[in-house]
Amino acid sequence: MRKIDESPSATKRRGIRLKAWVDRYLKIQDTRLKNGDIAATTHKEKTRMAAYLVSRLGNHPLKELEVRDFALILDEWLDKDMVSTARVNRGLWVDIYKEAQHAGEVPPGWNPPEATRKPIPKVTRARLTMEDWQKIYNATPEKHFIRNAMLLAIVTGQRRDDICHMRFSDVWNEHLHITQGKTGMRLALPLTLRCDAIGITLKEVIDGCRDRILSPYLIHSRHQKQPKPMSKDNLSDYFAKARDLAGVIPPAGKTPPTFHEQRSLSERLYRAQGIDTKTLLGHKVQATTDRYNDTRGQEWVKLVI
Numbered sequence: 001m002r003k004i005d006e007s008p009s010a011t012k013r014r015g016i017r018l019k020a021w022v023d024r025y026l027k028i029q030d031t032r033l034k035n036g037d038i039a040a041t042t043h044k045e046k047t048r049m050a051a052y053l054v055s056r057l058g059n060h061p062l063k064e065l066e067v068r069d070f071a072l073i074l075d076e077w078l079d080k081d082m083v084s085t086a087r088v089n090r091g092l093w094v095d096i097y098k099e100a101q102h103a104g105e106v107p108p109g110w111n112p113p114e115a116t117r118k119p120i121p122k123v124t125r126a127r128l129t130m131e132d133w134q135k136i137y138n139a140t141p142e143k144h145f146i147r148n149a150m151l152l153a154i155v156t157g158q159r160r161d162d163i164c165h166m167r168f169s170d171v172w173n174e175h176l177h178i179t180q181g182k183t184g185m186r187l188a189l190p191l192t193l194r195c196d197a198i199g200i201t202l203k204e205v206i207d208g209c210r211d212r213i214l215s216p217y218l219i220h221s222r223h224q225k226q227p228k229p230m231s232k233d234n235l236s237d238y239f240a241k242a243r244d245l246a247g248v249i250p251p252a253g254k255t256p257p258t259f260h261e262q263r264s265l266s267e268r269l270y271r272a273q274g275i276d277t278k279t280l281l282g283h284k285v286q287a288t289t290d291r292y293n294d295t296r297g298q299e300w301v302k303l304v305i
Contacts, residue, residue: 016105018065019058022050024103025096039184049092062097063106067115074116083121090116126250128261130197130269136239139246143211145230146238149219150262151205155195157266157280160232160259166218168206176202178282185282197269235259 026047033043057069070093077086093113100106133154140146152163161181170177175188191203209218219230239259250256267277278286 014061015063016061017058018060018062019054021062021100021105022054022058022096025099026050028099036184039180039182041182045088046092049089050096052089053093053096062100063110065112067112070113071116074119078119083119086119087121090119124253124255125261126254126257128257128265130265132243132246132248132257133262133265135246135248136242139242140238144238145219145221146235146242148205148209149230149235149259150239151198151200151208152218153259153262154198154266154269155193155200155202155205156189157263157270157277158282159263160235164217164219164229164232164235167216168210168218169216171206176206180282183282187279187282189280193275195266195269196273 029038029043029046032038033040038046056073057065060069070090074086074090077083077089090113094111097106097111097113101108101110133150137147137150140150149163152158152166153160156163156176156178158166158178159180159182162178165181166176166178171191173188174191176191178187178189179185180187189202191201191206193202194200206218209220213220213222215224215227217227217229219235220227221230224230236259240256243256248256263281267281270280271277
């Protein structure tokens with residue numbers, strides 16, 4: 001453990017401690033949340049990860065922490081195969097130092113976490129093909145909410161949680177309005193949006209969600225005692241049951257596709273149609289959308305002439 005000189009001159013020379021700076025950093029995140037720049041889930045995760053960093057290195061001056069201090073923590077996670085945990089925490093650390101640079105608490109360019117090796121998770125989940133999607137859809141019970149959820153996933157390209165929160169009242173001016181829970185992005189999808197691969201429009205999918213059950217949500221079940229959003233885990237569970245019933249087997253070394261993989265399939269189908277998938281998925285940068293277009297080596301790349 002390092003011995004820290006507590007004299008006033010030394011304190012001024014060392015600068016602010018990590019714990020004190022993180023407190024200020026989180027106030028910046030509070031403002032960003034209030035202004036709608038980040039989602040509540042993002043704010044919650046940043047707060048949680050920042051607290052862990054403070055528990056490990058909080059008493060050290062921000063300017064005296066070195067690359068090795070952060071690398072050792074990353075190595076602890078990597079030794080346990082917790083690559084994703086290491087990656088997202090490193091991203092937060094880098095941002096903490098960037099904000100410290102803006103505030104003048106560290107010199108320009110001073111960012112020890114950024115010098116650590118960026119953890120790259122190995123993706124083992126299989127991509128979902130259109131052929132397998134059709135098999136899974138056909139294996140679902142007729143008039144079951146999972147069918148409507150699968151259609152919404154393909155036609156809208158949205159995440160599980162956003163699908164669960166879609167309301168009939170979100171439809172106005174011939175558009176379905178969505179505020180993405182993860183990013184806060186506000187989308188308005190035209191009811192005429194049509195996925196040619198399955199031959200159905202967004203309006204037709206929404207109309208198919210209407211039944212005798214009184215619920216404000218597009219995805220609902222007769223077993224729900226109160227009108228509330230369907231659990232996203234329910235979507236995953238019923239999708240997995242239908243997938244296994246359909247006999248969909250992933251390639252060697254891959255895990256079976258999940259409900260979320262429909263988002264990637266939707267992107268690939270719409271990109272082939274010439275639809276602006278970056279806007280559809282609610283991404284700010286094209287590179288993020290391009291990752292969804294990666295088939296992970298499962299499909300032939302065809303030359304179009």
